[in-house]
Amino acid sequence: MAAREGIYGLLAEFDTPGELIRAAQQARKDGWRRMDCYTPYPVEEAAEAIGFHRNKVPLITLVGGLMGLTAMFLLQVWISVLAYPLNIGGRPLFSWPAFIVPAYEWTILFAGLSAAFGMLALNGLPALYHPLFNAPNFRDGATTDKFFLCLEALDPKFDLVEAKKYLESFQPVSVVEVEY
Amino acid sequence: MASGEVKDSPRRDPATGEYSVIAPGQTFRSVTEKITRIVLTPTTPLGWLAIFGVGGALATMLLVALTWLFLEGTGIWGITQPVAWGFAIINFVWWIGIGHAGTLISAILLLFKQSWRNSINRFAEAMTIFAVVCAGMFPLIHVGRPWLAYWMLPLPLTMTVWPQFRSPLMWDVFAVSTYATISIVFWYIGMVPDFGTMRDRAESKFAKYAYGLCSLGWRGSVRHWARYETASLLLAGLATPLVLSVHTVISFDFAVAVLPGWHTTIFPPYFVAGAIYSGFAMVLTLAIPLRKFYHLEDLVTERHIDNMGKVMLATGFIVAYGYAMEVFMAWYSGSHWEAFMMWNRMFGPMGWSYWVLVTCNLAIPLTTLWSRKLRTSIPFMFFISIVVNTGMWFERFVIVVTSLYRDFLPSAWGTYRATRWDYMTYVGTLGLFTALFLLFVRFLPMIPMSEIRTMLPGARITPKKAEEASD
Numbered sequence: 001m002a003a004r005e006g007i008y009g010l011l012a013e014f015d016t017p018g019e020l021i022r023a024a025q026q027a028r029k030d031g032w033r034r035m036d037c038y039t040p041y042p043v044e045e046a047a048e049a050i051g052f053h054r055n056k057v058p059l060i061t062l063v064g065g066l067m068g069l070t071a072m073f074l075l076q077v078w079i080s081v082l083a084y085p086l087n088i089g090g091r092p093l094f095s096w097p098a099f100i101v102p103a104y105e106w107t108i109l110f111a112g113l114s115a116a117f118g119m120l121a122l123n124g125l126p127a128l129y130h131p132l133f134n135a136p137n138f139r140d141g142a143t144t145d146k147f148f149l150c151l152e153a154l155d156p157k158f159d160l161v162e163a164k165k166y167l168e169s170f171q172p173v174s175v176v177e178v179e180y
Numbered sequence: 181m182a183s184g185e186v187k188d189s190p191r192r193d194p195a196t197g198e199y200s201v202i203a204p205g206q207t208f209r210s211v212t213e214k215i216t217r218i219v220l221t222p223t224t225p226l227g228w229l230a231i232f233g234v235g236g237a238l239a240t241m242l243l244v245a246l247t248w249l250f251l252e253g254t255g256i257w258g259i260t261q262p263v264a265w266g267f268a269i270i271n272f273v274w275w276i277g278i279g280h281a282g283t284l285i286s287a288i289l290l291l292f293k294q295s296w297r298n299s300i301n302r303f304a305e306a307m308t309i310f311a312v313v314c315a316g317m318f319p320l321i322h323v324g325r326p327w328l329a330y331w332m333l334p335l336p337l338t339m340t341v342w343p344q345f346r347s348p349l350m351w352d353v354f355a356v357s358t359y360a361t362i363s364i365v366f367w368y369i370g371m372v373p374d375f376g377t378m379r380d381r382a383e384s385k386f387a388k389y390a391y392g393l394c395s396l397g398w399r400g401s402v403r404h405w406a407r408y409e410t411a412s413l414l415l416a417g418l419a420t421p422l423v424l425s426v427h428t429v430i431s432f433d434f435a436v437a438v439l440p441g442w443h444t445t446i447f448p449p450y451f452v453a454g455a456i457y458s459g460f461a462m463v464l465t466l467a468i469p470l471r472k473f474y475h476l477e478d479l480v481t482e483r484h485i486d487n488m489g490k491v492m493l494a495t496g497f498i499v500a501y502g503y504a505m506e507v508f509m510a511w512y513s514g515s516h517w518e519a520f521m522m523w524n525r526m527f528g529p530m531g532w533s534y535w536v537l538v539t540c541n542l543a544i545p546l547t548t549l550w551s552r553k554l555r556t557s558i559p560f561m562f563f564i565s566i567v568v569n570t571g572m573w574f575e576r577f578v579i580v581v582t583s584l585y586r587d588f589l590p591s592a593w594g595t596y597r598a599t600r601w602d603y604m605t606y607v608g609t610l611g612l613f614t615a616l617f618l619l620f621v622r623f624l625p626m627i628p629m630s631e632i633r634t635m636l637p638g639a640r641i642t643p644k645k646a647e648e649a650s651d
Contacts, residue, residue, distance in 0.1 A: 018641045040208060040377075041633040042405040045641060052403050057410040061418075072354075075334055076345045084342035091346065101351040101429060108422045109358040112415055116365045119411035123404040125372075126396035133399070142400045143377040145208030145638075 008131035008180050009035075009152040010163050012172035013141060017043050020147035023170040024049035027151065030166075034155035038132070038148040040141075057119050064114025065107045072106035073099055135178045150178070206478060208633050215627050216381045218474050224622065227473060232618045238611020245604040246321060254324050256601045263584045263596040268322035270576040271606050273430055274458070275315030276356070277451075277572060280423050281459020282308030283363060286370070287419035290412070296487060298631040299479045303470070303620070304463050305367040310616040311462070312360045314609040319352065321605075348432035355429040362422055366415045372398050373408070373630040427451045434579065440521040441583030444509060450502030457495040457541075458572035460488050464565035466617065468558055470626070479627055482556045489555035492568065496546050499575075503542070517588060525582040529595065533578050540571025 014020045017039065024037055028051055037046040047053075076099040080086070085093050120126070132138050132150065142148055149172075151163050160177070167175045249256060259266040282304040289297040320326045332353045334343055343350050375395035382388045398404070431451035434442040464485065471480040510522035526534050544567050554560050586593045620626065633639060 017639065021641060037402040038400045039402055039405065040400060041373075041630045041639065042409050043402060043641075044406070044409070047402040047406040050402065052406055055407045055410055057407050058414065061411075061414050065418075079334060079342040080345055084340070086344055088344065088346050095346055098346040101348075101425075101432075102345060102354040104425060105351075105354040105358040105422075105429075108418050108425075109361060112362040112365060112418045112422075115411045115414040115418070116369050119369070119407045120396065122407050123401075125398065125404070128392065128397045130397060130399055138399075139380040143373070143380045143398075144212045145633075 005180060007153045007160060008134075008178040009150045009158075010160070010167055010175055011132065011135050011138065011178050012149045012151075012167040012170065012175045013137055014147040014149070014170075014172050017046065017147050019170070019172070020149055021045045021049050023149050023167075023172070026170070027149065027166075031157060032151060032155055034152040034158070036150050036152070038138070038142045038150065040143055040145060040147075043147070046147075056122060057115060060118035060122075061111050061115040064118070065111030068106040068108070068110025069103050071110075073103040076102060131178050131180050134180075135176050137174060137176065138178075146173075206636055208636060208638055211479070211632050211636065212377060212381070212629055214476075214479070215625050215629050215632075216378060218621070219378065219623060219625060220382055220387065222384070225473075228618060228622060232615060235611045235614030235618060238608055239615050240611075241604055242608025242612055245601050245608055248601065249321060249605075250326070254322065256599060258596055258598040258602050260594065260596075262587055262592055262594050263581055265580050265584065266596060267598050267602040267606055268318045269433075270573065270580050271609065272315050272318035272322075273451075273576045273580075274573050275311045275318070275609065276359075276430060277427065277455035277458045277576075278462045278569075279308040279311035279315065279359075279363070279459065280427060280452070280455035281463050282306070282311070283359075283419050283423040284456050284459065285463065286366065287416040287423065290416045291420060295635055296484060298635060299476075299481075299627055300463065300467060300484055301631070302367075302370065302628045303466065303617075303626045305363065305370065306617065306620045306624075306626070307459075307462060307466060308363050309360070309367060310613050310620075312356070312363060313616065314613050316356055316360060317609065319356075348429065348436045351429045352433060355426045359422060359426045362415070362419055366412075366419055369408075369411065369415065370628060371624065372396055373400065374625045374628060376400065377629055378625060424452055427455045434583075439583055439587060440515065440517040441506075441525065441579070444506065446502055446505045446509070450499065450505075453495045453498035453502065454572060454575060457492060457499055458569060460492045460495070461565040461568035461572070464488055464561055465569060468562045468565070470621065472558075474621075474626075476627065479632065482558075485558065485561050486552065486555045489549050489561060489564075492545060492564075493549040496541065496549070496568075500542050500546060503538070521583060521586075524586050525578060528582070528586065530582050530585070533574055533582065537571055537574040537578055540567045541575060545571075 012023065014023065020037055020039070021043070024035070024046055027035060028049060033051075035050055037043070037050060039046060077094065077096075080095070080099070081093045132142075137146070138148065140146075149167070149170075151158060151167065157163075164175055164177075257266055257268070259268075282301075285297050285304040286301040286308075290301075320329050323329060331337070331341065332343060332350065343353075345351075372395060375391050376398035378391040379388055379395050382391055428448040428451065431447035435444060435447040437443060467480055467484070467488075471477055507522055510518045513519075525531065545564055548554050548560075548564065581596045585596055
């Protein structure tokens with residue numbers, strides 16, 4: 001990512017998930033879109049509050065699984081029928097029931113790898129640098145016991161003074177500016 | 181939560197009726213500190229060093245045994261005709277079975293929303309991976325020329341030889357390699373948020389870098405969490421049929437052969453239940469000393485031990501049914517060979533091994549695990565876990581050896597005697613497992629913090645009014 005200047009956003013810190021969710025819901029209602037919540041464990045209600053309802057991980061997993069199934073089954077058929085036909089006790093070369101097991105295993109293998117790497121890719125991870133890590137209170141709290149709401153400067157509604165006042169109306173523990 | 185709780189227990193939430201498995205008085209921060217301190221302390225406990233020393237020494241012995249094996253070949257083992265499958269296959273099945281409880285705890289209990297598993301799933305998964313490492317070694321060294329093991333993979337080799345996909349031994353390659361891969365991925369993905377916590381709490385620069393790299397830059401965005409939760413659930417949903425298929429495929433190695441004692445349809449379910457039975461025993465063997473040594477009694481509570489005892493009781497009875505069916509079918513099939521095999525298994529020269537198995541797997545655990553008092557007695561449960569681990573090893577010994585050593589032709593009968601190299605290899609893998617597990621305990625968060633947080637009272641989302649009133 002190209003280095004940017006200035007402010008990434010404003011970060012409000014809350015002590016409880018309930019306060020965070022109420023603030024996020026209100027901000028969404030008031031027209032904020034470029035915002036995110038940061039929590040030390042999954043808080044589904046906060047994702048709902050900022051309007052994040054569905055994700056593409058299941059679709060990626062399904063496609064991956066079907067690819068694994070097809071790839072392994074066709075590979076076995078190609079090997080056993082065309083590339084290296086072996087007469088095993090007079091069984092037919094295309095003995096498909098025996099091919100089910102490896103194909104089944106590869107369905108799971110590909111689906112599982114797609115779920116894991118698909119999730120990471122959609123999340124934009126690994127990303128070892130992020131402006132939020134510059135916030136003094138973020139690293140101690142976001143992975144332990146604090147709940148954060150970040151209004152990002154890219155939102156068209158964003159104005160440093162106004163947004164700060166707006167966030168303070170939710171009575172957070174603190175509101176800090178996050179720099180790039 | 182499971183029913184049948186003690187109604188007036190202090191851990192029972194009067195408002196929701198839910199029964200907390202975590203001891204009261206824990207906050208997000210106290211839990212985080214309790215778990216990270218074990219890893220982030222610069223001093224290594226002496227006890228850790230001592231046990232690691234023993235494990236490391238045994239792992240070195242494994243290296244010696246393997247070096248001699250590679251120089252001399254499998255002739256140094258006790259395997260011969262007619263018992264061509266000896267310790268290597270027994271240990272392979274035993275280790276893989278142990279691994280299965282880890283996947284069961286992390287995947288199946290997650291799908292069933294059994295949140296008590298959250299405290300124990302991380303180290304149960306670690307146990308799975310290290311058990312699979314030990315297990316995977318055995319078929320490789322058993323092939324005799326392990327440097328040619330890659331022939332088992334469908335690779336475009338220059339000699340245009342391809343694997344034979346109608347063999348269950350080939351299915352094994354895919355089942356076990358998929359199992360190892362998915363277990364590692366599931367385990368690692370589960371640790372990513374905790375690596376973030378470790379990164380943010382580490383003091384030393386090196387630890388910050390190391391955990392920072394492992395955390396992949398995790399920052400706890402709720403969008404990330406949502407996808408993460410979906411991926412975890414999907415991985416759990418995929419690991420469940422996987423774990424059932426792995427031991428099923430391993431049982432096919434036996435069941436597809438036409439040998440009396442192997443050629444039965446009861447094998448797949450009976451192998452899977454046995455795997456879970458021995459796996460839970462191993463979780464107990466590991467969890468009981470760990471919680472004591474690291475003072476984790478608040479997180480891994482008596483209720484965990486009790487629940488694991490219940491799972492062992494249930495799977496133990498499935499295993500008992502499997503044994504009963506083997507005996508019944510030996511009689512009911514009317515097959516002379518089947519009947520002789522079962523008689524020989526019970527009363528032949530190696531009959532003692534059958535009775536060790538019956539004592540350790542049926543007589544002791546299935547009579548005592550009914551008692552809640554005994555299930556919550558920590559020393560007793562540790563004892564039971566060792567008994568069941570022993571019994572399950574003997575089960576595989578009985579299946580492999582007593583089915584092979586007296587087959588159809590009396591002139592071909594033989595016997596089996598393990599050599600010192602067999603014992604060294606087996607004990608060596610126990611050492612390797614111990615050493616790997618201790619490294620895990622020392623350097624990685626052994627209890628999943630992010631999952632524990634969801635179970636704490638602070639995670640309850642209170643309505644606005646109640647919160648204001650409490651202020």
